[in-house]
Amino acid sequence: xxxxxxxxxMDHAATTATRQDVAEAMVPYMTGTFGNPSSLYDLAKVSRExxxxxxxxxxVAIGAEPKQIYFTSGGTESDNWAVKGIAFARKAKGNHIxxxxxxxxxISHTCEWLEKQGFSVTCxxxxxxxxxxxxxxENAITDETILITVMMANxxxxxxxPIAEIGAIARKHSVLFHTDAVQAVGHIxxxxxxxxxxxxxxxxxxxxxxxGTGALYIGPGVRLDPLMHGGAQERGRRAGTENVxxxxxxxxxxxxxxxxxxxxxxxxxxxxxxLTEGMLAIPxxxxxGHPDKRLPNNVNVVFExxxxxxxxxxxxxxxxxxxxxxxxxxxxxxxxxxxxxCGLPHDVVHGSLRLTLGEETTAEDVDYVIGAVKDVVQHxxxxxxxxxxxxxxxx
Amino acid sequence: xxxxxxMDHFExxxxxxxxxxxxxxxxxxxxxxxxxxxxxxKVEDDVITDVKFQTFGCGAAVASSSMATEMIKGKTLKExxxxxxxxxxxxxxxxxxxxxxxxxxxxxxxxxxxxxxxxQHGLEAWEEKKGSHAEHQH
Numbered sequence: 001x002x003x004x005x006x007x008x009x010m011d012h013a014a015t016t017a018t019r020q021d022v023a024e025a026m027v028p029y030m031t032g033t034f035g036n037p038s039s040l041y042d043l044a045k046v047s048r049e050x051x052x053x054x055x056x057x058x059x060v061a062i063g064a065e066p067k068q069i070y071f072t073s074g075g076t077e078s079d080n081w082a083v084k085g086i087a088f089a090r091k092a093k094g095n096h097i098x099x100x101x102x103x104x105x106x107i108s109h110t111c112e113w114l115e116k117q118g119f120s121v122t123c124x125x126x127x128x129x130x131x132x133x134x135x136x137x138e139n140a141i142t143d144e145t146i147l148i149t150v151m152m153a154n155x156x157x158x159x160x161x162p163i164a165e166i167g168a169i170a171r172k173h174s175v176l177f178h179t180d181a182v183q184a185v186g187h188i189x190x191x192x193x194x195x196x197x198x199x200x201x202x203x204x205x206x207x208x209x210x211x212g213t214g215a216l217y218i219g220p221g222v223r224l225d226p227l228m229h230g231g232a233q234e235r236g237r238r239a240g241t242e243n244v245x246x247x248x249x250x251x252x253x254x255x256x257x258x259x260x261x262x263x264x265x266x267x268x269x270x271x272x273x274x275l276t277e278g279m280l281a282i283p284x285x286x287x288x289g290h291p292d293k294r295l296p297n298n299v300n301v302v303f304e305x306x307x308x309x310x311x312x313x314x315x316x317x318x319x320x321x322x323x324x325x326x327x328x329x330x331x332x333x334x335x336x337x338x339x340x341x342c343g344l345p346h347d348v349v350h351g352s353l354r355l356t357l358g359e360e361t362t363a364e365d366v367d368y369v370i371g372a373v374k375d376v377v378q379h380x381x382x383x384x385x386x387x388x389x390x391x392x393x394x395x
Numbered sequence: 396x397x398x399x400x401x402m403d404h405f406e407x408x409x410x411x412x413x414x415x416x417x418x419x420x421x422x423x424x425x426x427x428x429x430x431x432x433x434x435x436x437k438v439e440d441d442v443i444t445d446v447k448f449q450t451f452g453c454g455a456a457v458a459s460s461s462m463a464t465e466m467i468k469g470k471t472l473k474e475x476x477x478x479x480x481x482x483x484x485x486x487x488x489x490x491x492x493x494x495x496x497x498x499x500x501x502x503x504x505x506x507x508x509x510x511x512x513x514x515q516h517g518l519e520a521w522e523e524k525k526g527s528h529a530e531h532q533h
Contacts, residue, residue: 307429309453313397313405328429328453333493335429347426383411383457385422385433385449 007319008365012206012297013155013183013356014323019208022253026210026245037242038233047244054251061258062181062200063191064217070234071247074214075182077227078201079106081216081238082178085224086147086199087114090176094144098175100124100132101341102154106201107180108337111149120144128343129290130159138169145175152184152200156325156338156354157289158298160188167196176222182206182214186257187265187295198222202254204246208359209253213246260359265296268357271366275299275355278370282377283391288339288352297357302339305387306380307350314379318372325352397454400488404458409465412447418515421507424500430456432504434464438512441471448504455494462486463501472509476521478502 009017029050035043037051052066059066072078087097099111101123111121122140126132132150141148148170153160163179170177178199184190185200186207192200199222204213218224218237230239257264276299279285284304303311308324315322325336327350335349344352355369381387397405419436430452437445446468448460463483467475480498484490490498510520 305451307452307456310405310457313402313454317406326429326453328456347429350426350429383408383449384451385431386426386451 009321010355011321012358015205016208018210022249025252026249029245050248054247057251057255061254070216070238072214075203076106078214078216081227082199083110088225089223090146094146095119096144098122098140098148102338130157130342134165137166141173147176149178152179152181153295155183157300158295159290160293164195204250207257209250210246213250269296275366299355303351303377305384314376323354326350401458404461405454408461410447414447419508419512421504423503432500434504434508436508455497459498459501
């Protein structure tokens, strides 16, 4: 089948490698200058200053003030904190939350839990490109609405949502607006001021920072209950000794990502389009997500008549790491809620493949992946009872 | 997630294809659940002389089809009927718990093909044992 063996990582939306320079910058804060930022002596001061430098790096990257950045353990914690923190802080004002059907589970499962606590949640639909309609957001607002949470860019299909417009609607109605920007920060321009964002979640390992790091941006005057109770770290809002090496790594990784963003995005977009074209050249293959309002690195397609886990297992033999929305590949045996929300029938969702590119992806990688996917799709179509005769290999 | 035996049968499936002049065929599963198995039998004097399969599904579904067809080739219809999903999973040296239903699909598709042969040849269809498919849940 395949003779060439190499590693082509096409799952950057899942996680990225920590940059070598970032990893090296973290080491001193684990070994030599390991002090607890809360302590009084000079050793601790070095840690404290490092954390504050990172806070500034993160703030600059999203157009915020350093004092508006709160470090967390990652995107999931930031999302939980924002949604639960606002819900409980504002429950005297109302009990209604607006979200969408395509949110990451860190948002959707949190909202489901809040429903059990007596909150009411409106889950807005998306169009076939995975796009939320701002008019739907406005129509869903009631006197009881206390929070709107809509992701900036979708992790599966890459669709970029009209965040600034939704933020403006939230402002107009004096409702707080949170966005899960985990897939966006470091990849596309983000400006909390221009985009009318009150709270924003981000995660370090999506832009070549370390895993277990994240931040929540909390805008001026926004009050929310803490998620973590304990010490007075993060100005009393997020307890727990700061993950100093992680914070240092995330700050540096984000400042480097933003510095190269425009150039990288342009290069990666070209490769993305080349890969998309290669995929769509395979018969009975369709693109998921928006054709152009999408993340520079995201390709998501469905191949009719075959199943995604099989695709991944065979691609793995070619050294290609990718992802699928097929139920068969998930531990829960549930198909992708995002592809279902985009209107794909259940049987077609099983044949989805997500390829997410990175800075190190080359044109050769893309061509290698195109060749491998063609081979794998044909192999599986030849095996499938659903494949029409004209799509089978001549044998 | 799969052991070497399962991966071997997934990557190099035995008996994959179609028998043009099959005298018993059976198809079970549905595309919504993510797996469909189709079995083709060539039966001569009550013995399965040839068997082929087509499968739409995950690695476990393909491996189960491959292993099950190997296990019934050359067997009498009664012997093939008695092949349990458990025996298929054991022959594959184990499947992840959430994938056991794939081996059930193999058993069911063989049963469907055998009964297709029997009804086509004026014989009564055999009855499924009650509760034997309890593990096939989605």
